[in-house]
Structures are given as structure tokens and as C-alpha cells.
Amino acid sequence: MGQTLYQKIYHSHVVGKLNASTDLLFVDRHLIHEVTSPQAFSGLKLAGRAVRRPDLTFATMDHNVSTQRRSLDAAGETSRKQLEALAANCDEHRIPLLDLTHPDQGIVHVIGPEQGLTQPGMIIVCGDSHTSTHGAFGALAFGIGTSEVEHVLATQTLPQQQAKTLKVEINGDLPAHVTPKDVILAVIGKLGTAGGNGYVAEFCGSAIRGMSMEGRMTLCNMSIEMGAKAGLIAPDGTTFAYLKGKAHAPQAEHWDAAVSYWQSLHSDADAVFDKTISLDASSISPQITWGTNPEQVIAVDEPIPAPESFSDDTKRQAAERALQYMGLSAGQKLTDCAVDVVFIGSCTNSRIEDLRAAASVVRDRKVAPGVRALVVPGSGVVKRQAEQEGLAEIFKQAGFEWREPGCSMCLGMNDDQVAAGQRCASTSNRNFEGRQGRGARTHLVSPAMAAAAAIAGKFVNVARLEGAAQ
Amino acid sequence: MSQIFKQGLVCPLDKNNVDTDQIIPKQFLTSVSRDGFAEALFYDWRYLADGAANPEFVLNYPQYQGASILLTRANFGCGSSREHAPWALQQYGFNVIIAESFADIFFNNSVNNGMLLITLSKTNIELLFNRCAQGPQQWQIDLASQEILFGNNAAMGFNIDPDIKQRLLSGLDFIGSSEQLNPQIAAFEAQRRSHLPWLG
Numbered sequence: 001m002g003q004t005l006y007q008k009i010y011h012s013h014v015v016g017k018l019n020a021s022t023d024l025l026f027v028d029r030h031l032i033h034e035v036t037s038p039q040a041f042s043g044l045k046l047a048g049r050a051v052r053r054p055d056l057t058f059a060t061m062d063h064n065v066s067t068q069r070r071s072l073d074a075a076g077e078t079s080r081k082q083l084e085a086l087a088a089n090c091d092e093h094r095i096p097l098l099d100l101t102h103p104d105q106g107i108v109h110v111i112g113p114e115q116g117l118t119q120p121g122m123i124i125v126c127g128d129s130h131t132s133t134h135g136a137f138g139a140l141a142f143g144i145g146t147s148e149v150e151h152v153l154a155t156q157t158l159p160q161q162q163a164k165t166l167k168v169e170i171n172g173d174l175p176a177h178v179t180p181k182d183v184i185l186a187v188i189g190k191l192g193t194a195g196g197n198g199y200v201a202e203f204c205g206s207a208i209r210g211m212s213m214e215g216r217m218t219l220c221n222m223s224i225e226m227g228a229k230a231g232l233i234a235p236d237g238t239t240f241a242y243l244k245g246k247a248h249a250p251q252a253e254h255w256d257a258a259v260s261y262w263q264s265l266h267s268d269a270d271a272v273f274d275k276t277i278s279l280d281a282s283s284i285s286p287q288i289t290w291g292t293n294p295e296q297v298i299a300v301d302e303p304i305p306a307p308e309s310f311s312d313d314t315k316r317q318a319a320e321r322a323l324q325y326m327g328l329s330a331g332q333k334l335t336d337c338a339v340d341v342v343f344i345g346s347c348t349n350s351r352i353e354d355l356r357a358a359a360s361v362v363r364d365r366k367v368a369p370g371v372r373a374l375v376v377p378g379s380g381v382v383k384r385q386a387e388q389e390g391l392a393e394i395f396k397q398a399g400f401e402w403r404e405p406g407c408s409m410c411l412g413m414n415d416d417q418v419a420a421g422q423r424c425a426s427t428s429n430r431n432f433e434g435r436q437g438r439g440a441r442t443h444l445v446s447p448a449m450a451a452a453a454a455i456a457g458k459f460v461n462v463a464r465l466e467g468a469a470q
Numbered sequence: 471m472s473q474i475f476k477q478g479l480v481c482p483l484d485k486n487n488v489d490t491d492q493i494i495p496k497q498f499l500t501s502v503s504r505d506g507f508a509e510a511l512f513y514d515w516r517y518l519a520d521g522a523a524n525p526e527f528v529l530n531y532p533q534y535q536g537a538s539i540l541l542t543r544a545n546f547g548c549g550s551s552r553e554h555a556p557w558a559l560q561q562y563g564f565n566v567i568i569a570e571s572f573a574d575i576f577f578n579n580s581v582n583n584g585m586l587l588i589t590l591s592k593t594n595i596e597l598l599f600n601r602c603a604q605g606p607q608q609w610q611i612d613l614a615s616q617e618i619l620f621g622n623n624a625a626m627g628f629n630i631d632p633d634i635k636q637r638l639l640s641g642l643d644f645i646g647s648s649e650q651l652n653p654q655i656a657a658f659e660a661q662r663r664s665h666l667p668w669l670g
Binding site: 018022039042063064076128145193194227432433 | 545575662
């Protein structure tokens with residue numbers, strides 16, 4: 001029997017067996033940031049351990065940095081201490097750090113691929129659940145906790161058990177204005193927030209093959225929102241073209257050997273998956289979440305479902321509670337709902353293609369009165385490119401705030417928060433209660449849909465807004 | 471063989487999909503310490519906007535003060551990888567969580583802190599909530615025999631991964647156990663350098 005891509009990567013990283021069902025796996029890249037690493041470094045120090053492979057460890061500052069000023073103290077005293085702790089730990093252990101003075105600093109899951117640190121066939125870990133993003137390159141990438149961060153720092157390995165495999169097959173062509181964000185929201189809507197628990201998901205099919213690397217990253221990024229341990233996409237010509245010439249990608253003397261290895265990284269034709277789901281890309285419309293978890297999602301023109309329409313007790317109760325929190329009622333259309341805040345950013349949707357898609361909607365238009373709209377590019381590289389292409393100017397002319405890179409309003413660890421009761425169109429990944437601020441009401445959408453909401457002052461099907469303009 | 475892992479008062483949290491943003495909101499994540507998170511547990515549910523205890527949240531009910539076993543429903547701990555979530559639960563006093571299912575990263579993080587997470591069928595979870603509805607419950611968790619003991623010889627069995635059971639029973643050092651494979655790690659690194667030299 002053939003192997004799945006996941007199984008190939010897993011088996012090629014087994015250092016040894018720890019006991020009957022647990023293997024010790026080697027980690028190729030360990031990405032760290034300020035929030036989930038300080039206790040791990042303290043633990044190392046307490047036990048007198050060193051960082052085994054500082055050359056395979058890379059750090060950035062992203063979660064609680066200010067996006068208004070490049071200064072360690074700009075997001076408050078406790079944030080400053082945490083950022084300084086990261087700088088001191090990286091200095092002590094000789095770990096490369098993209099700090100606030102570095103021109104390429106940014107969100108950890110944006111800079112990994114951008115710097116060429118993310119490559120096919122690797123195991124990549126980071127103390128952040130959206131590490132699944134890197135699976136877009138055919139790397140096994142997953143989020144870990146702080147105890148595990150300490151374990152990887154000390155040994156460059158991690159104890160693991162084999163996960164089950166889930167195949168998500170998406171064939172067909174995406175309609176105009178339907179993006180990878182809409183695809184992953186539709187998948188989560190179908191599978192549920194816990195449908196992937198215990199699985200590693202591999203996305204395949206013609207719709208995936210047709211996606212850019214950035215689109216694939218958006219897709220894999222939100223694999224965790226259906227509970228999957230990781231998302232994976234087999235590398236292909238698109239992947240290799242993206243990586244070529246990146247700072248940390250294999251250099252000329254190794255390039256051909258690397259590509260030839262990467263070409264072996266796909267699920268065998270006779271590989272058996274534990275579960276398979278499939279979607280027709282042409283049937284997907286622009287999506288929007290109406291509730292407080294990402295599976296509570298509809299096409300933007302659909303009415304909000306009635307709690308009674310869910311046959312499962314659990315889902316019915318969750319819907320009731322969500323409608324109450326969100327200040328919405330069954331049957332209502334979100335296209336009748338005004339928005340207060342628009343956030344374009346996060347490790348899901350802050351890359352150059354996301355900003356281009358949003359800017360094409362915003363061009364020659366104005367943000368509706370009373371709407372606060374901000375664009376937070378994912379990294380210094382994205383920011384510079386957007387400025388060179390004139391996108392930043394389009395956003396600023398329209399009335400958007402143009403910020404410095406960071407995680408920002410996705411989780412509101414800095415001062416970028418949504419006030420209680422306010423409704424936010426957000427390109428981020430989680431619409432949990434209180435995620436963007438206590439009492440904040442988050443609706444997850446694509447960058448184009450968020451831009452359209454900013455212009456219209458309410459949710460609107462971007463296809464219709466664009467249609468009206470043409 | 472019997473070995474009581476925990477004996478204590480049960481607090482029923484009748485919710486599905488409790489995410490880590492609810493378990494501990496982001497404003498508490500700027501700490502560089504591993505301690506001091508008990509007060510932050512379930513912050514937005516536990517306290518009103520003015521900081522007073524919310525009398526409608528189950529953790530604040532007088533009969534559940536001192537609870538050390540948390541009973542909840544499906545997909546507990548979904549969301550971020552923040553280990554602050556199990557730290558907050560443990561520092562509050564919960565060393566055992568019983569649920570229909572857990573999110574993977576949260577599950578690993580909890581085990582790495584020596585907590586016991588018990589997964590039961592939806593039917594059995596319902597039976598346990600029914601018990602709680604009859605009044606405050608004191609249960610014993612026997613890890614060796616894999617049973618929840620209700621008293622009066624009533625019990626409910628549970629499954630647990632044998633490796634995790636062994637770790638919890640013997641208190642194995644997470645990093646130390648792996649370090650016993652240091653020679654294999656070094657051999658793996660050497661082999662990787664020769665076969666896939668671009669990986670470093």
C-alpha cells in the first residue's frame with residue numbers, strides 16, 4: 001500500500017522510538033515569537049540546558065508589537081518586557097531575530113515563507129496554532145505549546161504519535177470574486193470546527209493546483225480552525241518557482257537536488273486516507289461567518305440560519321448563544337448589517353495578493369462615514385511592495401489607516417481592538433467571543449469582502465459591488 | 471491495582487467549543503512568568519465589566535468553590551496553542567478535565583503539565599451532567615484502573631493512551647526522556663547533513 005504525503009514526511013523524520021506508540025521526530029525549523037517562548041527559555045535556564053540548534057531556530061516579534069510606532073514600549077509596559085525578554089534570549093543563545101528595527105520584521109507565518117525558511121518535506125513547529133500555514137509548501141507544520149517549545153529548543157526533536165489522514169479534494173474553477181479564504185471557510189462550514197480533530201488534512205484537486213502559494217497559505221492557515229493538526233499541499237512547479245531565489249532557500253549548488261527530492265513529496269496513487277471529503281469549487285460563493293466559531297458560516301447573500309434548523313442539540317445551542325452574543329437574529333441578512341470596523345491583516349490574509357485584491361475594490365472609492373478601517377501588512381517586505389505598487393496610497397486616499405506589520409487586531413494583544421458591541425469585518429481567522437476585544441463582534445471574510453464592507457458601510461457581496469461599478 | 475489520581479469536587483461547565491480565548495483572554499499573555507494565571511481563568515465569563523464576580527457563571531456558584539475536576543462538553547480547548555490555558559486551569563485547581571473531546575494542541579499542553587484529560591462518549595458525558603444536576607459531586611479518579619468512582623460502588627470506566635497513562639503515573643521528565651536518545655539525534659543530524667545538505 002502506498003503512503004500519504006503526511007506519512008512520508010513523518011517517517012522520514014523518525015529519530016527513534018520513545019515507547020509503543022510515540023516516536024521522537026526531528027524538527028527542521030523552529031520559529032519562535034515573544035508570547036509563547038519566555039517561559040521555555042526560563043525552563044532551559046533552570047535545568048541548565050543549552051539550545052541545541054540555534055542555526056535551525058528563527059525568531060520574530062509580532063503578537064503584541066504596536067502597529068503605529070516601531071518602538072518596544074509602544075504597546076505598553078508588559079509588552080515591552082516581553083519583547084525585551086525575547087531579544088535577550090535570542091542574544092544569549094545566538095538565535096537570529098527579526099526585531100522591530102529589521103526591515104523584514106513581520107508575522108511569523110508571513111516571514112517564514114518570505115525568507116525561504118519554509119521548504120517542502122520539512123517538519124516546522126512554532127508556539128502558535130496557525131503554524132499550519134507552512135503546510136502550503138508540503139511541509140508538516142503544526143503549533144505547539146510552551147513545554148514543547150522548551151523541548152524543541154533543548155533537543156531539536158518532538159515526541160509525536162501518528163495522526164489520521166484526511167483528504168480534502170476540491171475540483172473545478174472558483175467563480176469570480178471567490179478566494180481561497182472563501183474556500184477554507186466553506187470547508188470548515190462543511191466539516192465543523194472539530195471535524196479535523198486528530199487528523200492531518202491534505203488539500204488536493206484542480207482548484208488547489210490552480211492556486212498561488214499565497215492562496216494555498218490562506219487555505220492551510222485555517223486548517224486548525226477545523227481542528228486539524230496540520231494542513232498539507234503537495235509541492236509542485238508553483239511551489240518551486242516561489243522558493244527560487246529566496247534568502248534561505250537552497251542555493252544554486254543544491255537547487256536541482258532539492259527540487260528532485262521535493263518532487264517525490266506527494267501522496268502515492270494507492271495511498272489510503274482515513275477520511276475524504278470533496279467540494280465543487282464552482283459552487284462556492286463569497287463566505288461570511290455569522291456566529292462565534294468559524295463553522296457558523298454562510299454565503300453572504302443567504303439569511304442567517306435559525307437555531308432550530310440544526311438537528312444536532314449541540315449546534316442548536318451554540319447557534320442560540322452565538323446569535324445572542326452577535327446581536328443578530330435568525331432569518332436576518334448580513335447584507336442589511338452595518339459595520340463599525342474593518343480589519344485587513346493577520347497571518348491568514350496580509351500578503352501582497354490579499355492587499356492587491358482589497359485595493360482593487362477600494363480604488364477611487366471612499367470608506368463609508370463612521371467606519372474605522374485599517375490595513376496591517378504582514379511583514380516589512382509586504383509593506384514595501386505595497387507602497388511601491390501604489391496600493392498603500394489607494395488605501396490611504398480612501399480613508400484606511402496604513403499600519404506597520406504585526407498580528408494587530410486579529411487578537412488585539414496590542415491596542416488595536418474592537419470595542420464592545422461593535423461589528424467588525426475581519427480578514428483574520430477566529431470569530432470567538434471576545435477575540436478582538438471584550439464584547440467585540442467579528443465576521444470573518446476575504447480581503448475583497450472586507451474592502452467592500454468598508455466602502456459600503458455594511459456587508460455586501462463583493463461580486464455585486466463590483467458588478468455595479470462595471 | 472488502584473491508584474487515585476485525584477479526589478475532588480466536580481464543576482459542570484455546560485458548554486461546547488470552549489476556546490482558549492475564553493479560558494484565558496489575550497491581555498494575560500504578555501507575562502513572562504509561568505505563574506499567576508488562576509485569576510485570569512475564564513475571565514470574561516467570570517467577571518462583569520466592572521470587575522465584580524459574575525454570579526451567573528458556574529465557577530462563581532457557592533457550591534462549586536474549591537472544585538478540582540472540570541466536566542464539560544465537546545471540543546474543549548479549541549483555538550490557539552497558548553499553554554497559558556492549561557496553566558490557568560491548573561493554577562485555579564483543576565487537575566482533571568472530563569469532556570466529550572478536546573482540541574489536539576490543548577490536550578498535549580495539558581498532559582505536559584501533568585493534567586489528566588478524560589474523553590468520554592456523548593452519552594456518558596450526559597450521564598455525568600445528570601449526576602451533577604442532582605447536587606454537588608465528589609468523585610475519585612482512579613488512573614490505574616481507569617475509572618471514575620462516584621461512591622457507593624458506582625463507577626464509570628474510561629480509555630486512555632497507555633503512553634500518557636504511564637507518563638502521568640510515573641511522572642516522567644518530558645525532556646529528559648527524549649535526551650536518552652541523544653546519540654540517535656546526533657546520528658540523524660549527521661545523516662541529514664550528508665543526504666539533504668541544504669537543510670543545514
